[in-house]
Amino acid sequence: MTHIYAFANQKGGVGKTTTAVSLGAYLADAGSRVLLIDSDPQANATSSLGIDPSSVQVSLYDALIRRQSLAEIAIATPSLGLDLAPSAPGLAGAEVEMVSMLAREYLLRRALEGIVDQYDHVLIDCPPSLGLLTINALTSAADGVIVPIQCEYLALEGLGRLWQTVTMVREHLNPQLFISGMVLTMFDSRTNLAEQVVTEVRAHFPEQTFRTVIPRSVRLSEAPSYGQTILTYAPQSAGAQAYRALAQELLTRETQLEARS
Numbered sequence: 364m365t366h367i368y369a370f371a372n373q374k375g376g377v378g379k380t381t382t383a384v385s386l387g388a389y390l391a392d393a394g395s396r397v398l399l400i401d402s403d404p405q406a407n408a409t410s411s412l413g414i415d416p417s418s419v420q421v422s423l424y425d426a427l428i429r430r431q432s433l434a435e436i437a438i439a440t441p442s443l444g445l446d447l448a449p450s451a452p453g454l455a456g457a458e459v460e461m462v463s464m465l466a467r468e469y470l471l472r473r474a475l476e477g478i479v480d481q482y483d484h485v486l487i488d489c490p491p492s493l494g495l496l497t498i499n500a501l502t503s504a505a506d507g508v509i510v511p512i513q514c515e516y517l518a519l520e521g522l523g524r525l526w527q528t529v530t531m532v533r534e535h536l537n538p539q540l541f542i543s544g545m546v547l548t549m550f551d552s553r554t555n556l557a558e559q560v561v562t563e564v565r566a567h568f569p570e571q572t573f574r575t576v577i578p579r580s581v582r583l584s585e586a587p588s589y590g591q592t593i594l595t596y597a598p599q600s601a602g603a604q605a606y607r608a609l610a611q612e613l614l615t616r617e618t619q620l621e622a623r624s
């Protein structure tokens with residue numbers, strides 16, 4: 364069974380891409396076949412994996428707008444077991460072009476048909492907005508949305524809008540959609556504020572919040588500039604250990620959910 368998650372939060376710079384890429388690397392390391400879909404015109408996930416977005420021949424744009432299968436678009440990455448459906452600069456135009464297309468909310472879901480069986484996990488990295496690219500990701504996310512939350516002042520601000528969007532998508536487009544996880548990111552143990560954010564998020568979302576908290580780690584911010592995931596760049600670092608633990612926690616949750624159903 365393939366697990367499909369969208370990584371979304373319309374707030375920028377909260378750790379969506381870092382979480383999708385790092386989790387993808389550790390899920391693959393645990394033996395899972397992983398497809399990472401870079402659904403952000405900024406193409407941060409693509410370049411994080413050492414692939415130059417401007418050199419990409421076929422990208423997610425071709426899947427969404429030209430209706431090519433993701434099978435023709437996915438490429439292997441230097442990170443073992445991790446395939447990528449790359450973004451490219453042209454993806455910025457896709458959101459505009461999608462507006463007038465038939466079944467515009469289902470374009471990604473359709474592109475995934477015929478390829479999902481080849482993977483155990485599909486992780487979709489969303490842009491910092493609630494536009495059609497994010498809606499398409501939410502419509503495709505059979506296992507729900509994972510929301511990275513930065514341990515900062517006003518961490519929960521704007522979550523109401525995300526919540527409304529998730530509810531709207533569940534009611535009209537994907538009845539399976541729910542918030543399956545909240546990941547606390549960039550935790551700085553030296554500040555009281557970070558501690559308060561963790562407590563507040565856990566109080567609001569006791570079920571969803573992952574036990575693993577991702578610390579602020581310079582190594583995590585350096586890895587993308589070397590085109591490497593944290594798994595190869597600095598496997599002993601605190602950030603690496605945290606994402607390894609997060610991957611294990613997700614796998615355990617999936618096993619528990621499967622046992623219950």
Ligand SMILES: Nc1ncnc2c1ncn2[C@@H]1O[C@H](COP(=O)(O)OP(=O)(O)OP(=O)(O)O)[C@@H](O)[C@H]1O
Binds near residue numbers: 490
């Ligand atoms: N745990 C961490 N410790 C230190 N730096 C981090 C950590 N997580 C992410 N960063 C850095 O913070 C910045 C924002 O992270 P990231 O790109 O993952 O966020 P994002 O939510 O995907 O951003 P956007 O909304 O622009 O897509 C990046 O420079 C990244 O390297």
Ligand SMILES: [Mg+2]
Binds near residue numbers: 381488
């Ligand atoms: Mg990003």
